Amino acid sequence: MVFDTFRSLPSQIALAFVLSISFASSSLITMPLAFLGIFIGFLAITFLFSAIRWSFFYYSYEPGKIHIRQGIFYKQERTIKSERIQSINVYTNILQRAFGLATLQIKTAGGTAEPEINLRALTMDDIERIKAELIGKDTSDEEEEERYSSRNLEGRDLWLAGATSGRFTILFSVLAVIASQLFPYIPESYIEYALEEIVSFPIVLLVSILLILLFLSWVISAISFMIQYARFNVKRYEDRLELRWGILRQNHVTVALHRIQALVVQEGLIRQPLGLCSLLIEVAGGGMEEKEQTSILFPMLRMSDLGGFVEEILPEYIISSTATALPKRSLSRYMIRALIPTVIFIVLLLAAGEIWGIPYTGLSVILVIPAVVLAYSRYKDGMTAIDVDQLTIRYRYVNRYSVLVKRNHIQSLSVMANPIQRYSSLRSIRVAVLSSPAGKNFTIKDVDKSEADRIWQWYSLYE
Amino acid sequence: MGMGRFVEIKERLKMENEPRERIDPRARIVWAITGTIWAIVFILLASAFAVWVLNSPDLPSWVAWVAIILAIAYIPWGIILAPWLRLKFWRYEIREKEIEIQHGIFIIKRHLIPMVRVQHVDTEHGPIMRYFGLATLYISTAATRFPIPALPKEKAEELRGEISALARISDEDV
Numbered sequence: 001m002v003f004d005t006f007r008s009l010p011s012q013i014a015l016a017f018v019l020s021i022s023f024a025s026s027s028l029i030t031m032p033l034a035f036l037g038i039f040i041g042f043l044a045i046t047f048l049f050s051a052i053r054w055s056f057f058y059y060s061y062e063p064g065k066i067h068i069r070q071g072i073f074y075k076q077e078r079t080i081k082s083e084r085i086q087s088i089n090v091y092t093n094i095l096q097r098a099f100g101l102a103t104l105q106i107k108t109a110g111g112t113a114e115p116e117i118n119l120r121a122l123t124m125d126d127i128e129r130i131k132a133e134l135i136g137k138d139t140s141d142e143e144e145e146e147r148y149s150s151r152n153l154e155g156r157d158l159w160l161a162g163a164t165s166g167r168f169t170i171l172f173s174v175l176a177v178i179a180s181q182l183f184p185y186i187p188e189s190y191i192e193y194a195l196e197e198i199v200s201f202p203i204v205l206l207v208s209i210l211l212i213l214l215f216l217s218w219v220i221s222a223i224s225f226m227i228q229y230a231r232f233n234v235k236r237y238e239d240r241l242e243l244r245w246g247i248l249r250q251n252h253v254t255v256a257l258h259r260i261q262a263l264v265v266q267e268g269l270i271r272q273p274l275g276l277c278s279l280l281i282e283v284a285g286g287g288m289e290e291k292e293q294t295s296i297l298f299p300m301l302r303m304s305d306l307g308g309f310v311e312e313i314l315p316e317y318i319i320s321s322t323a324t325a326l327p328k329r330s331l332s333r334y335m336i337r338a339l340i341p342t343v344i345f346i347v348l349l350l351a352a353g354e355i356w357g358i359p360y361t362g363l364s365v366i367l368v369i370p371a372v373v374l375a376y377s378r379y380k381d382g383m384t385a386i387d388v389d390q391l392t393i394r395y396r397y398v399n400r401y402s403v404l405v406k407r408n409h410i411q412s413l414s415v416m417a418n419p420i421q422r423y424s425s426l427r428s429i430r431v432a433v434l435s436s437p438a439g440k441n442f443t444i445k446d447v448d449k450s451e452a453d454r455i456w457q458w459y460s461l462y463e
Numbered sequence: 464m465g466m467g468r469f470v471e472i473k474e475r476l477k478m479e480n481e482p483r484e485r486i487d488p489r490a491r492i493v494w495a496i497t498g499t500i501w502a503i504v505f506i507l508l509a510s511a512f513a514v515w516v517l518n519s520p521d522l523p524s525w526v527a528w529v530a531i532i533l534a535i536a537y538i539p540w541g542i543i544l545a546p547w548l549r550l551k552f553w554r555y556e557i558r559e560k561e562i563e564i565q566h567g568i569f570i571i572k573r574h575l576i577p578m579v580r581v582q583h584v585d586t587e588h589g590p591i592m593r594y595f596g597l598a599t600l601y602i603s604t605a606a607t608r609f610p611i612p613a614l615p616k617e618k619a620e621e622l623r624g625e626i627s628a629l630a631r632i633s634d635e636d637v
Binding site for chain 1: 472475476477478561567569570571572573574575576577579580604605606607609
């Protein structure tokens with residue numbers, strides 16, 4: 001099955017293209033044929049290399065373990081026992097699907113140099129068989145009988161999710177890459193000419209060009225988000241979550257329930273006013289890659305539906321209704337914390353404007369307004385709640401986050417107070433949870449001392 | 464009136480229900496020695512900076528003096544005040560089901576680590592600590608790591624055994 005060589009076709013073509021540009025830059029215009037030759041040559045070499053590598057890759061499996069042998073010169077052998085396996089995921093891209101193939105990714109508990117192995121170019125039948133041997137049960141038969149609840153992101157919601165994803169930068173990063181590649185080949189006189197022209201443009205035109213580019217970038221980012229998360233589906237079985245998403249690259253991720261350490265509700269700046277949020281999970285163990293993907297539980301959800309969703313998919317967690325807000329006296333601390341860096345920045349800018357005669361630096365005073373607004377909403381959004389064995393903390397940095405964590409998933413609890421906080425009976429609270437690759441802290445500042453004591457006692461009474 | 468206000472502020476800044484155990488008072492000497500080394504480094508750096516400033520005609524000379532004053536101001540802070548405050552606030556308590564640690568100079572931090580979350584305990588000692596027969600005990604969970612510094616060596620070993628037993632960690636499983 002040399003189809004394996006096609007798996008990374010786009011990246012290989014791109015690599016060959018970049019390499020041949022660098023090697024044949026002078027001939028790109030004068031001798032297009034030479035350029036083409038080098039391009040095809042590089043492509044052939046990468047194909048050949050992939051094919052050779054594929055032919056040296058062997059695997060075998062038996063109940064409870066899988067064995068892998070690979071390498072052309074440097075041979076590598078590895079046996080993975082099923083109790084070491086953290087998760088088994090399946091990915092397919094468009095080329096693999098054309099040939100009915102998929103990638104099986106086996107993630108093991110950290111500690112080893114390679115936390116995951118990838119078996120590329122397997123047929124779906126093979127994958128089912130391997131999974132059955134490793135997990136010890138025939139998943140294909142049982143799947144129909146097993147009870148589960150399921151949620152999809154589809155239709156209009158997918159559009160909405162893309163449009164509110166808060167991603168704007170894709171077009172700009174693509175333009176930057178193209179510019180950095182082409183820059184050496186543009187004659188200097190062209191650049192000078194272009195710069196002069198741009199400076200002489202009326203400012204209204206420049207601003208509207210920028211706005212149009214921003215709009216285009218937003219549209220492209222939205223579409224790419226939609227392609228990435230199309231057909232998003234989450235299924236909750238008794239002991240695990242199964243997540244599936246994507247068209248071009250299809251993902252199938254299994255998360256064992258006991259690995260979930262915290263549930264995070266993220267309300268982005270664009271989503272929050274529309275009453276939308278996204279759900280993330282902190283997952284223990286597994287490799288460092290794909291982290292971002294495995295931690296998305298649902299790309300977009302209505303806040304009004306949040307309670308229903310959690311009850312269906314993760315009923316272990318509760319959307320709290322007994323929140324304790326921050327005390328009034330912490331507002332001034334939030335204000336000071338946001339204003340000090342802003343004022344320093346403005347003063348520096350004004351000083352620089354004075355010294356070097358830069359116009360319009362006076363306008364930077366306006367920055368005080370967003371700083372005050374942000375400080376006030378950080379204060380207003382701060383909240384803590386205890387529900388039986390669950391702690392909820394809500395805080396804002398820019399986006400608003402609600403973190404739901406079970407007592408037995410908190411690795412350690414810290415309460416901090418500087419002299420001013422001690423004087424006004426305020427405390428900062430930090431909760432450490434396990435999350436790949438390392439731990440993760442969630443902090444809320446300037447909580448009332450009595451509330452901090454309550455949380456401390458709640459955690460301390462454990463067992 | 465003035466005195467009453469002072470007492471009130473002092474009362475408010477106090478920490479209540481502090482953990483019971485204190486670390487070895489010789490920690491202050493260890494930190495003072497570290498502070499002395501830093502003070503020397505800062506004074507050398509400040510002097511070099513001052514010489515450079517005074518020799519370049521564009522820069523005002525007060526910049527040099529500010530650097531020197533800052534370096535000198537570090538001496539009482541790094542050698543006397545900071546070690547004293549740090550020792551004053553360093554507390555710990557090992558209970559059957561949890562460990563409580565308190566430390567800080569300005570920002571007082573208090574950590575609570577349930578025994579069941581403790582993954583391993585180890586001891587370390589730097590050259591100065593070793594000279595005084597002291598060791599630092601490190602308590603690690605899956606996500607965090609907390610030191611208890613300046614414990615007499617035997618005490619550190621004893622605590623390590625005690626915590627291991629309470630947390631049910633086998634010595635091989637590290």
